[in-house]
Amino acid sequence: MRNIDLLIDILDTYFYKDQLQQLLEQAGLKKSGTKIELIERLLTESNYDLAYIFSRLTKDELLEILELYFDETLPKSTVKQEVIDRLVEYFEGTQKKDKHIQKEQRKMSKKDEIAFSKVYEILNEFGRVMYKADNEADLEKQLVLYLRSKLPSSLVTPQKAGAKRGGVYVPDIVIGNNLAIEIKYFTQKRSDDWHSAIGQVVRYKVDGEYERIILFILDKADNVPENYKEYEKLLPWLTIVVKK
Numbered sequence: 001m002r003n004i005d006l007l008i009d010i011l012d013t014y015f016y017k018d019q020l021q022q023l024l025e026q027a028g029l030k031k032s033g034t035k036i037e038l039i040e041r042l043l044t045e046s047n048y049d050l051a052y053i054f055s056r057l058t059k060d061e062l063l064e065i066l067e068l069y070f071d072e073t074l075p076k077s078t079v080k081q082e083v084i085d086r087l088v089e090y091f092e093g094t095q096k097k098d099k100h101i102q103k104e105q106r107k108m109s110k111k112d113e114i115a116f117s118k119v120y121e122i123l124n125e126f127g128r129v130m131y132k133a134d135n136e137a138d139l140e141k142q143l144v145l146y147l148r149s150k151l152p153s154s155l156v157t158p159q160k161a162g163a164k165r166g167g168v169y170v171p172d173i174v175i176g177n178n179l180a181i182e183i184k185y186f187t188q189k190r191s192d193d194w195h196s197a198i199g200q201v202v203r204y205k206v207d208g209e210y211e212r213i214i215l216f217i218l219d220k221a222d223n224v225p226e227n228y229k230e231y232e233k234l235l236p237w238l239t240i241v242v243k244k
Contacts, residue, residue, distance in 0.1 A: 004043075007091055010069060011039045011053070014061055023048065023056070026157055047154035050091060052177050054084045058207070062087060080209040081178075116212050119175055120239060122150045123216055127243035136185040139218055140172050143183065147173065171204050171213070178211035180204055186223040193223045198231060201238055215240045 011020075012035060020038040021031040027046040031038065042048065054062060059080040066072045066083065070090055074083060126146045133139035144158045159170040171180035182204065184197045201213050215238060217224055224242050232238055 003091055006069065007043070007050075008036065008039050010065055011042075012036060014057055014065065015039075019056070023053070026159075027154075049177075050088050051084050052157075054087055055080070055177055055208070059083060059209075115176070116179060118151075119147075119179060119181075120214065120241070122147060123181075123214060123241050125150075127241065130243075133185060133218065136183060139185050140183050143181075143216070144173060147175070151175070171208070171210070174210075180208065180210040180213045182213065182215050184215065184217045186217065186219045186221045189221045190223060193221075194225065194228075202235070205235075205237060211237065213238050217242045219244055 017035045017038065020035065020042060023042055024031040024038060024046065027042075027048065029041055029045055033041070042053070057065075059078075062080065062083040063074055063076070063078070066074060066086060072086070074086065123143075126143055130139070130142055130146070133142060140158065144156060147156045155176050157174045159172060159174070172183045173181040175181065180201075182197070182201050184193070186193050197215060197217070201215050204210060204213055217240065219242055224240075228240055228242065232240060
């Protein structure tokens with residue numbers, strides 16, 4: 001990789017130490033040491049690719065990095081994944097591609113569709129075999145373990161409940177770079193829970209710009225409306241899986 005010292009400097013500037021420790025913990029790596037040691041361990045020992053690490057920053061931060069470190073300015077309307085791809089090009093030495101080719105490659109490929117279908121199938125299987133969950137955190141833990149038993153574990157990245165950076169909330173589970181899973185466990189009769197869940201996944205789409213988002217709900221209180229599939233028609237990037 002080119003410009004390794006520059007990359008370390010950028011990560012040192014834009015990541016807090018506890019964020020680096022969280023990434024290392026999720027990767028099963030030691031999280032002690034100085035901030036620079038944590039960054040070096042993250043880059044040399046984890047299975048995270050550079051695109052995933054950059055995806056943990058906001059789009060505004062990524063645009064700022066491009067401008068400050070590489071004297072390149074992209075429009076504010078540029079989607080987050082494009083900014084990430086541009087930064088990765090600088091560090092991995094890839095050739096800049098024709099814009100038309102880039103646009104086509106950003107579309108969901110057949111392979112991506114198969115990957116999504118696989119995750120969707122796993123979630124439905126999990127709904128049939130899961131143990132009784134005490135709370136939402138327990139449900140998330142069970143699902144992470146189940147996903148890792150069916151997929152390469154390095155692709156399954158859990159986040160701490162309610163984690164956020166600034167005003168940007170982090171999904172419960174991210175598969176690869178482009179698929180997010182949000183988990184909800186409804187145990188009390190509250191209609192606001194459903195509306196809050198929909199609002200949350202919309203924020204993930206806007207802030208994180210994931211290709212697809214799956215909302216997995218264990219609904220013990222009948223809070224999910226009967227017409228919930230209509231939401232998928234309005235939000236074609238969203239898939240809702242409901243288990244009773």
